[in-house]
Structures are given as structure tokens and as C-alpha cells.
Amino acid sequence: MPDSSEPADTATVADAVRGHWADRWLPAAARPYARLCRLERPIGWWLLLWPCWWSTALAAVAAGARWPNPWHLVLFMIGAIAMRGAGCTYNDIVDRDIDAAVARTRSRPIPAGQVTVRQAKIFLLVQALVGLIVLLQFNGFAIVAGIASLGVVAIYPFMKRITNWPQAVLGLAFSWGALMGWAVTFGRIEPPAIALYAASILWTIGYDTIYAHQDKEDDAVVGVRSTALLFGRHTRLALTILYGAAVLAMAVALGMVGVGWPAKLGLAAFAAHLAWQIAAIDIDDPDGCLKLFRSNRDAGWLLFAGLVAEAFLRGA
Template sequence: MAPDPNPNPAPTADTAVLPDALKGHWVDTHAPLRWRPFLKLARMERPIGWWLLLLPCWWAAGLAAIAAGRPFPDPWHCLLFLIGAITMRAAGSTFNDIVDRKLDAQVARTRGRPLPSGQVTPKAAAIFMVCLSLAGFVVLLQFNGFTIATGIASLAIVAIYPFMKRVTNMPQFVLGLAFSWGGLVGWSAVFGRLDAPAYLIYAAAIVWTIGYDTIYAMQDIEDDAIAGIKSSARLFGACAREAVALCFALAVLLAGSATWLVGGGAGAWLGVGAFAAHLGWQISRLRAVTPPIALGLFRSNRDAGLLLAAGLALDGLGRITF
């Protein structure tokens, strides 16, 4: 038998690991080859996205539990938020990739994605997106009528977001409007209405999103300039670190204001403090940014958000008397 002339072939489009994917993720190592392009459309090997969509829901659920005098957030609501975040992040990412497939082909980090690389057709992606959206709608139907209407209202922002990088230097603001919507839904799921703490935690999540997504966009500044893609990282330029610091400071201030309005105790304030400390650590690392550092800091916002969520969720337990 003749020896294989190429014993170490380059990875195919189906098996290549995308640059911002978690290394060794089950999607790239164990999922059936036919499923992988669709799982990558859904960003399953990049779970940070659904975490960042989920966390404002959990923040608001924690605040609502404190305001309602409950020992902890409703576990059923928190589970539904988790399922909904995974499902709707997958649907939103698929829509974003359909719209951006030609731009993605011009950026090194994104040209290997399923649509620009030809692994999935736009029609198949659209069908996949509709199925995911229907699943997300079923989750939404488990809540009260006001929350259902609030959730549906977010679709308008989700629909326009992919086009914003073509028309504004701050697409991160529109992303914040969409990704922070859970701050409203998490509160309305308990009270069937929106109150000041919900608006404050929503605003906190918006500026937090602008901050962390500016860090994320630092990976692509050169390619974005060539492709004509607008971003806050390009807008802020040499002042990006200061701009991110301002966003993070506002996020802490607004989250603290929401905590104060609901009468948060020691646990809640400990969460706010830990959140602030983590964001401060991120700013300290932004002095000399390389793409790997930017990606790592962006991903670390899951932990920052979980610190705040944990403080809010556990605050009520500290008030129980036995």
C-alpha cells in the first residue's frame, strides 16, 4: 500500500475549531459531523453568549425576590430563563450570521463560520432559526401575560441589531438594549409590571454590555476597518480603556441603586462589591491588549455577572430566622 502523501491533512470546514470557541468543546470533539455546523450557528461551543443574556434575568429575579420578601428567586423562573437564554441566543446568533455572512467572510476571526464558509445554506439557517424561535416562544408562554408581551417587544431590537454595525459607531449600545432585556423580564415575571429597580438593573446591564463588548471588539479593529464594520472599539480608539472603565463604573452605580431601592442587605451589597472588584480587575488588564487577552477578559464577564447574581440570590437567605 502506498504511503499517505498527506498524513496530517488540514482540518476541513466541518471540523475546524473557530478562533473564539472553547478548546476541546464537545461540539468539536464528539458531536456528529452533520450536526456541527448547526451547533456552531447556535454558538453552542461559545457558551459565553447565553451566559451574558441570562445574567440580567437572574439579577432581576434576585432583586424581585428581595423586594417581595422571599428567601430566594423562584427556581422555576430561573430554569426557564436558562432554557430561554440558550434557545434565543441561538436563534439571534443564527439571524445575525445570516445577515452578516458577507461581512464575516472578510474578517479573519469569522470567515470560518458555517455560513461564510459554505457549510450551511442561508435557507437551511433560516429554517433552523424559525425552529429555535418557536422553542423560545414556548418558554415565554410559561410566564404571565405582561411578561409575554414584554418578551415579544424585544424582538424589534433583536431584528435591527445586525444592521447597526453598518450605520452607527455604537452597535454595542443596541446590543445592550437587546442583551439586557432580561432585566425587565426577570422583574415582571414576579410582579406582572415594571418598577424603578427593573429599569435601573436594565440600564446597568446595558452599560455593562457596552463595556464588555467593546473589549470583545478589540480583537477585530484592523479587520473591521478594512471591511467597513463600525464598533465602539474603533470609535473610542486610544481611549477605549477609559471608556470601558466609565461603562463599568456606571454599571456598578446603577446596580447599587437598584439594590438600595429594594432594600438589599449584606449579601446583596457583597455581590455588588464583588461585581465592582471584578470589573476593576478587568480594567487593570486593559493596559496592553492583545486579541487573546481581549477574548479572555470578555469571557470573564460571566464570572463578574455571577458574583452579582449570587449576592442578590443569597441575600434573602441571610434574613431567615430559625
């Protein structure tokens, strides 16, 4: 929690990355907004981006292209950064009372008084506008598909109050890009994209369960639900099932496209990384859980690299 003698506009957030460029280089007035959109924690937009890039690469393989469309990859990255920031801002607006009661989050900009709710709402709209501009660069079908995701995004912050499975709703929202990459390439959604979407949902439930173990004591006190609390001491078994099913669904998606050894090798490396997470997890070590959660960025690279290599070799 920030020291009371420290000015509100320069106070750090308890769970923020220390020494990040956003805190060192941005003007003091801009720092609370950087924290609202979690600018110092890129892992969030990486996890939102991976299903988009996987789907784009898988579609490139299916289309016989030599590599994923670079412009689409850039647009998806910009959109992921903007919409992840918008989602975090929206979540902080909705959860401001809960955040004030949890040690790790009570120093976030809204409960700490660094940003008013009205200012946060304006910032949310600006980020959403950037996401809309990105979406409008795609075909009509993809635009409609992207807009359809907003319903799931809107209800997610409330799910932790009514279900033990808020991570599943997060999966529905964060994995939407698995449909989008294919829709942007082909103007439709087909079975390989649906299988990849299912795989991404299962993967998301797994990694966010690991993340939720950081807050399980506070969550239990304030009445917030999560799969971390639901699985408890059975978390390793639950992760084995979730991650195993995710890899199986990804294998189905790749099989539908008829991939060769590069994509299969990428999937095997991805599966090995998830197996390492399962073996390494200690649910009573918050720092260790955070490290494992963040390592999913690297897991995403493994699968993506395999798909890109597959497209390149097939198109050569």
C-alpha cells in the same frame, strides 16, 4: 481558516473553542449547526442570562421570598440558550458577506459553505420556537414584554453599518432580561427593574467593547463600526466611565429595594472584578481581550450570589 483538504462538515471555525464536546461527540452533520448557535461558547448565553437571574433575585428580595423562584431560573436558562443561539444564527445570516471578509469569522458555517442560508433560516425558526415555548410559561404581561424585545433584536445586526455605537443596541437587547425577571414575578415593570436594566446596558457596552478589540483592524478595513474603534486608545477611560456608571445604577436598583450587607457585598465584589478588567486590559492583545470578555461570567456570579444570600437571610 479550515484546510481545504478537510471535509466541510468537520472543518473547525477559526474562533471556536478547540476540543469542545460539540466537535468531539456530535455527528458531523450536526456540527455546523452547533457552531451557528455557538454551542461551544457558552459565555454568550451566560451574558444574556445574567440580567434575567439578577432581576429574578432582586424581585425575590423585594417580595420577601427566601430564594429566587427555581422554575423561573430554569426557564430563563433554557430561553437564554435558545435565544442566544437564534440571535447568533440570525446575525450570521445577515453578516455572511462581512464574515467572509474577516479573518476570524470567514470559516463560520455560512461563509464556509457548511450550511446554506435556507438551512440557517430553518434552524433559526426552530430555536425561536423553543424561546416562544419558554415565554408562554410566564404571565401575560411578561409575554408581551418579551415579544417587545424582538424589535431591538431584529435591528442589532445592521447597527454596525450605520453607527459607532452598535454595542449600545446590543445592550438594549442583551439586557432585556433585567426587565423580564421583575415582570415574571410581579406582572409589571417598576423603577428597580428599570435601574437594573440601565446598569446592564452600560455593563454590556463595556464588555462588548473589550470583545470588539479583537476585530478592530479587520472592522476598519471592511467598514464595520464599533465602540472599540470609536474609543481607541481611550478605551480604559471609556470602560471606567461605563463600568462605574453601571455599578452606580445597580446600587440605585438595590437601594430602591432596601438591601442589606449581603447584596452590597456582592455588588462590591462585582465592582472589584470590573476594576480588575479595566486595569488588566491591553487593547492590542486579542487573546487577553477575549479572556477578559469571558471573565464577565464570573462577574455575574458575584452579584447574583449576593442577591441570593440577601433573599435567604432576609426570608429566614
